[in-house]
Amino acid sequence: MEVRLDANKVLDELVAGNNRFLEGQSIKCAHSSLRKLKKFARTGQLPKAILLCCSDSRAPGEMIFDQDIGDFFVIRVAGNIVAPSLVGSVEFAASTFGTSLVIVMGHTQCGAIEATLNHIEDPKTIASENIHDIVSRIKPHIYHISQLENKTTQEKSEMATRANIIASVSQLSHSSRLIESLVEQNKIRIVGALLDISTGKVEFLEA
Ligand SMILES: [Zn+2]
Numbered sequence: 597m598e599v600r601l602d603a604n605k606v607l608d609e610l611v612a613g614n615n616r617f618l619e620g621q622s623i624k625c626a627h628s629s630l631r632k633l634k635k636f637a638r639t640g641q642l643p644k645a646i647l648l649c650c651s652d653s654r655a656p657g658e659m660i661f662d663q664d665i666g667d668f669f670v671i672r673v674a675g676n677i678v679a680p681s682l683v684g685s686v687e688f689a690a691s692t693f694g695t696s697l698v699i700v701m702g703h704t705q706c707g708a709i710e711a712t713l714n715h716i717e718d719p720k721t722i723a724s725e726n727i728h729d730i731v732s733r734i735k736p737h738i739y740h741i742s743q744l745e746n747k748t749t750q751e752k753s754e755m756a757t758r759a760n761i762i763a764s765v766s767q768l769s770h771s772s773r774l775i776e777s778l779v780e781q782n783k784i785r786i787v788g789a790l791l792d793i794s795t796g797k798v799e800f801l802e803a
Pocket of ligand 1: 650651652674675676703705706707708709
């Protein structure tokens with residue numbers, strides 16, 4: 597049975613969860629998490645949101661939004677890039693569980709963004725083909741920012757992080773017939789989010 601939650605209500609819950617996290621008022625507790633895990637093992641999962649976010653150890657979605665086991669279907673990849681297997685994971689969750697909210701979350705001080713900016717300046721800085729695959733997906737989204745004059749490295753990094761999130765949202769929205777169709781029917785909403793790791797606050801970005 598498909599139970600599609602209202603994406604806007606879920607978004608409100610996540611804003612409230614981030615505020616609890618910021619105030620040190622997280623409501624998760626280990627006992628209830630284990631109880632939920634055992635329950636979901638019997639009943640199956642019904643995640644309220646799909647989270648495509650960076651692998652950075654400082655950006656754990658469940659903690660940042662004060663959510664629990666079973667709440668997020670999480671896809672983590674350096675630089676929160678959009679690539680075929682990651683799109684497949686979003687498609688799987690959206691079509692299997694009817695999850696209606698997809699969040700693409702990047703964060704400040706992102707190593708993947710900084711590696712891409714460095715690579716644009718000096719192409720020899722990439723250590724492997726596989727890292728190059730990630731960087732080459734970010735590069736078209738931020739190249740114009742790397743070429744700006746009168747911007748500091750930090751300013752470029754911040755602008756590039758935002759541009760990469762917005763580009764990932766747009767790319768994901770048009771990444772497959774299945775996702776396009778869910779978006780057109782208002783069955784999923786895809787939003788960008790930026791985590792400031794110096795404060796823990798999440799800002800939702802308009803495309
Ligand atoms: Zn990152």
